[in-house]
Amino acid sequence: MKHALILAAGLGERMRPLTEHTPKPLLEVNGKPLIVHHIEKLAAADVRYIVVNTSHLADRFPEALGDGSRWGVRLRYSYEGPVPLETGGGMLKALPLLGPEPFIVVSADIWSDIDYAALPREPRGLAHLVMVPNPDFHPHGDFALAAGQLHEGDGPAGAERLTFGNVGVYRREIVEGEPPGRFKLLPMYRRAIASGSLTGERHDGFWRNVGTPAQLDELRHALTAA
Template identity: 85%
Template sequence: MRHALILAAGLGERMRPLTTHTPKPLLEVHGKPLIVHHIEKLVAADVRYIVINTSHLAEQFPDVLGDGSHWGVRIRYSYEGPVPLETGGGMHKALPLLGPEPFLVVSADIWSEIDYATLPREPAGVAHLVMVGNPDFHPKGDFALEDGRLYEGDGPAGAERLTFGNVGVYRREIVENEVAGRFKLLPMYQRAIEAGRLSGEKYEGFWRNVGTPAQLDELRENLDSRRA
């Protein structure tokens, strides 16, 4: 994968007041903006073109990150306007910047030690999702995983119900025929599951959602203790 999309267009409402004047992806963790950790991991996985979708306080992203030359990559921005387009709409709008090949997508508001280089460059279906164990705030999970395939509900016997870790590899076709505008990606996942074209894998390493001030504090404390 040479292209990646970092989802950074959220309004950061649950992170207020920290996001009143700073977009959530630009909040610092260990001395650098959260989104920079993703950029560095993408560079390590040989990604050379990164698209960042923006909305809330969008002008701050190029001010902080520039064109990517600092990391040896090219960064382009997909501005969605004052109201974010949701994941599906945001991905659709960014397609002209992403090229024809499958691309990696990661949400800016997570932290993980996933090695992006280990993800498939060519998904077997329309997308390949990284799943994680169900966190306390999402105990019922999203999809069931069995033998590399994702299912709705409980899935077949022996399947494990897991939570989408907000990292995945996508083919353009998952959204390219949709009408431009604001829409969620969930219906596309559901159609892909029905067609047997949504694969996945379970990641069992360190992963955290960073959606609230408490979660941000917990991440910082956890990383401090791990490094100590």
């Protein structure tokens, strides 16, 4: 895969006051912005074209990241306006910049050791999601995983409910044809599950959501202690 989308358009409301003047993806961990963690990992996986969707304090991103040449990639920005378009609307708006082939999508506000190079280049269905064990703040998970297929509810016998780790590989068809505007991806996931076209894998390595100042502090502590 040569293309990726980094979701960075959120308002960062739960991270205030840290996000009053700095977008959440530009908050620093280990001396560099959160989003740079993903850019470096994507570049190492031979991704060469990265789209960053933006809204809150959008001008700060090109100021901090430039055109991506320092990492050997080309960065382009998809500005959504002052109100973010949610995951689905943001992906749809970014499609013209992503090319025709499947692409990686990652949320800027996670930190993980997921190997982007090991993700499938061609998902069997519309998308392939990386699932993680349910964190304390989301104990019931999102979907059930069984034999590489994702299911609603508890799924078939032997399935395990897991949490979406905000990393996946998508075909553009998952949102193509939707009306432009603000919408989440969840209805698209459910349609894909119903047609048997949403696959997944379990990741048992390091993964953290970075949504609040406390979670940011916990990540910094975990990385220092490692």
